[in-house]
Amino acid sequence: KNIVILISGRGSNMEAVVRAAQAEGWPARIAAVISNRPDAAGLAFAQARGIPTAVVPSKSFSSREAFDAALQQEIDRHAPDLVVLAGFMRILTAGFVEHYAGRMLNIHPSLLPAFPGLATHRQALEGGVLEHGATVHFVTAELDHGPVVAQARVPVLPGDTEDTLAARVLAEEHKLYPYAVRLFVEDRLSIEHGDVRVLDPQ
Ligand code: GRF
Numbered sequence: 562k563n564i565v566i567l568i569s570g571r572g573s574n575m576e577a578v579v580r581a582a583q584a585e586g587w588p589a590r591i592a593a594v595i596s597n598r599p600d601a602a603g604l605a606f607a608q609a610r611g612i613p614t615a616v617v618p619s620k621s622f623s624s625r626e627a628f629d630a631a632l633q634q635e636i637d638r639h640a641p642d643l644v645v646l647a648g649f650m651r652i653l654t655a656g657f658v659e660h661y662a663g664r665m666l667n668i669h670p671s672l673l674p675a676f677p678g679l680a681t682h683r684q685a686l687e688g689g690v691l692e693h694g695a696t697v698h699f700v701t702a703e704l705d706h707g708p709v710v711a712q713a714r715v716p717v718l719p720g721d722t723e724d725t726l727a728a729r730v731l732a733e734e735h736k737l738y739p740y741a742v743r744l745f746v747e748d749r750l751s752i753e754h755g756d757v758r759v760l761d762p763q
Pocket of ligand 1: 648649
């Protein structure tokens, strides 16, 4: 299976997926890592691993449609079976999302449906919740609302700040995302009536 990973910045989730794919010998290859920002730190890691990288600079496009069209063209050069959004900080057009329906995953740092959107750790602290976490979901046109594949939970502890909470969640993301992507590439995910089924859960 061909995986294309999209990033905008640090790329630590991309790195976790690449490391797991290589270490665990998945039936998959990381065909490309693509960023919408030329300064994304994660590009260096991918290059060091010999993974093809590309930049489609969102700033250079005058409309969302034009950017998404250019991005789609770059992604499809790599004939992806799966597109993995890993800290890709863009709102996507409905046409783009539809093109990758059932084959595009995202990781979001909250227990969806709680706290969609930005600043999820601040939202969690302000909401006074006792439990927080991360969600991997299929991408649909409504932001942060697609069918949930897997979630990881962490406690919110007294004295937590956005930074301490974010770090606790991120450590779980780095296990959760490789787990979910592996399910996909091993054909162990299916969607029935909008619900995700995991085959042979372990
Ligand atoms: C992660 O918290 C991810 O859940 C969110 O953005 C952050 C990206 O971090 N969508 P990184 O670029 O993977 O290090």
